[in-house]
Amino acid sequence: MLNTKSDTLRRVVQADLNLQPRSSACWTAQLLSAFQGLRGCELYVRAVQTGHAITMQEFTADLKHRMRGVWRDAELVDPNTHNNKLATYHSWFAIPFSRNERMPINVPRYLHLDLSKHVMCNISRFRLRAHTLKVEAAAWLEDGTCVCDQCHGEDEHVQNKVHALLFCQDHRVCELRKHFSFSFTPFFEVFSAAQPFLLQQVNNQLVHDFLSQQNNRLFHFVSELMDLFVTGRDQSAADQPNNLAEGHPPLKPL
């Protein structure tokens, strides 16, 4: 803005620059404070103070690096041992970042498909933990228990997303897994019609790979699973897939 052809604008900006050491409320002070946490903070502050240009490509990459910090922290937390939404999302659903920080960020694949609103809503709720599985509902229910009430046995299991996806032995959930068995068998050797659930823990990477598979029918499985756990009803009639969801390639990211 110091290079503007407008003499008035140039003088206003210069006046604000001069005001910055004495006022934290001026534009320049607020701009400098927004640089905090960037790797090139000192460089950008000096550039503003001296009226020099900032390379926008480097600045944008720096901004992305700072925004990604929240995920770098989440990477250190195991969602199996910590009830943490960020860690859950990062371990099981997140799309890996490109190493090139200048590349645009991809959105989840299901958002490119022409799925029904009902399925879209269920997938989003499942991914973002906006559901009422016990692990989430325990925060506001009186008994506050995370234990799955669908499993009938002596062992107690935390009812979280991985439990619902792979471990719960409720007969309706097992029937649903058998119906979508082609989504399970490439990933879990022990999965079968006789035993449509897992008994041994699996690592987070395998869960992530399972949820990232290219088979679009997985989204219908997850949606119907949500219906069973959240509403207790099978609402598959509301989930009729269209041509895209039946296997057409996804649209290219915007």
Ligand SMILES: [Zn+2]
């Ligand atoms: Zn269960």
